[in-house]
Amino acid sequence: MSKTRVVIGIDPGTATTGYGLVRMNSHSELEEVDYGVVTTPSDWEEPRRLLFIYHALREIVEKYQPESCAVENIFFQRNVRTAMRVGQGRGAALIAMATSNLPMGEYTPSQIKQAVVGYGNADKNQVQQMVKLLLDLDQIPQPDDAADALAVAICHLHTSQKMTT
Amino acid sequence: MSKTRVVIGIDPGTATTGYGLVRMNSHSELEEVDYGVVTTPSDWEEPRRLLFIYHALREIVEKYQPESCAVENIFFQRNVRTAMRVGQGRGAALIAMATSNLPMGEYTPSQIKQAVVGYGNADKNQVQQMVKLLLDLDQIPQPDDAADALAVAICHLHTSQKMTT
Numbered sequence: 030m031s032k033t034r035v036v037i038g039i040d041p042g043t044a045t046t047g048y049g050l051v052r053m054n055s056h057s058e059l060e061e062v063d064y065g066v067v068t069t070p071s072d073w074e075e076p077r078r079l080l081f082i083y084h085a086l087r088e089i090v091e092k093y094q095p096e097s098c099a100v101e102n103i104f105f106q107r108n109v110r111t112a113m114r115v116g117q118g119r120g121a122a123l124i125a126m127a128t129s130n131l132p133m134g135e136y137t138p139s140q141i142k143q144a145v146v147g148y149g150n151a152d153k154n155q156v157q158q159m160v161k162l163l164l165d166l167d168q169i170p171q172p173d174d175a176a177d178a179l180a181v182a183i184c185h186l187h188t189s190q191k192m193t194t
Numbered sequence: 195m196s197k198t199r200v201v202i203g204i205d206p207g208t209a210t211t212g213y214g215l216v217r218m219n220s221h222s223e224l225e226e227v228d229y230g231v232v233t234t235p236s237d238w239e240e241p242r243r244l245l246f247i248y249h250a251l252r253e254i255v256e257k258y259q260p261e262s263c264a265v266e267n268i269f270f271q272r273n274v275r276t277a278m279r280v281g282q283g284r285g286a287a288l289i290a291m292a293t294s295n296l297p298m299g300e301y302t303p304s305q306i307k308q309a310v311v312g313y314g315n316a317d318k319n320q321v322q323q324m325v326k327l328l329l330d331l332d333q334i335p336q337p338d339d340a341a342d343a344l345a346v347a348i349c350h351l352h353t354s355q356k357m358t359t
Contacts, residue, residue, distance in 0.1 A: 074298065075288055075298075076288040076289065076291050076292035076298055077292055079285050079288050079289050079292065080288075080289050080292035080293060083289050103278070108274065109273065109274055109277045110277075112274045112275075112277040112278040112281060113268070113277040113278070113280065113281040113284070114281065115278065115281065116277060116278040116279065116280065116281020116282045116284070116285065117281045117282070117284055117285035117288065118285065119278070119281070119282055119285065120244050120281065120282035120283065120284065120285025120286050120289070121285050121289055123240055123241040123244050123245075123282065124241065124244050124245050124248050124285070124286055124289060126241050127241035127242055127244065127245035128245060133239065133240075133241055
């Protein structure tokens with residue numbers, strides 16, 4: 030029987046960084062630990078926003094002590110300007126995880142859909158419905174960035190479980 | 195007569211981050227303080243590379259105690275994949291600067307060329323030649339990322355001087 034594991038999923042950004050912590054218990058059942066978003070005011074300068082995200086994520090990791098983290102691989106999306114901003118937020122998240130010595134898993138959007146819904150072309154709503162179902166929640170987690178973060182955490186638990194069994 | 199000022203310019207990246215420190219003395223003359231690059235091995239995982247950049251830049255700031263920093267605004271360049279990677283490196287640099295409470299100036303490529311060479315469409319070689327000349331160096335600073343970092347530091351000193359006089 031495998032041990033209980035807690036992982037943190039992150040949906041990076043500068044304005045809004047989603048996070049979601051999921052526990053897999055010794056029966057391989059998933060449980061929501063916590064989820065939410067770190068938001069930074071748009072009138073703050075970028076360095077201050079990134080530092081805030083870094084500290085906020087470190088506090089969350091400190092509180093829940095996950096054993097690893099997972100982040101969506103978003104290199105294939107969006108326009109250049111958005112990519113640069115998301116990259117900066119992603120950098121803040123990755124440094125926070127590295128400071129805490131957390132191993133990181135990276136997953137493409139289709140890997141996440143495959144792991145959560147069962148097929149790689151699932152739409153956003155299907156992913157969110159499955160997150161609600163798998164974590165036995167009363168409603169779809171809000172906001173979307175938090176639901177996305179939970180989805181990548183679930184993907185990480187499913188994938189790394191397969192890898193180690 | 196204005197006081198002596200030291201600023202750090204940064205040319206962000208994940209593989210190579212250029213930095214350049216320039217002093218403006220009380221006669222408004224520019225002097226090179228230090229320059230170089232922080233490089234990270236390509237076989238390291240991204241979080242480790244970003245954390246390394248963060249720590250390396252913090253050490254440099256600790257050593258030279260610049261009063262402010264300057265970074266090129268590169269939101270209008272490159273492809274999405276490159277933009278994301280540069281964004282991550284830029285995030286690491288910005289968090290390092292914010293941790294040290296350094297105010298930051300951002301300049302577009304044409305602002306830097308205008309400030310260093312005198313016109314916004316100057317080519318890379320003209321910028322490098324002017325960096326060499328302005329800092330009274332024996333040769334063009336190498337590698338390119340270090341020269342670019344010195345250029346943005348010079349731009350910052352020229353621009354912020356104009357702003358405050």
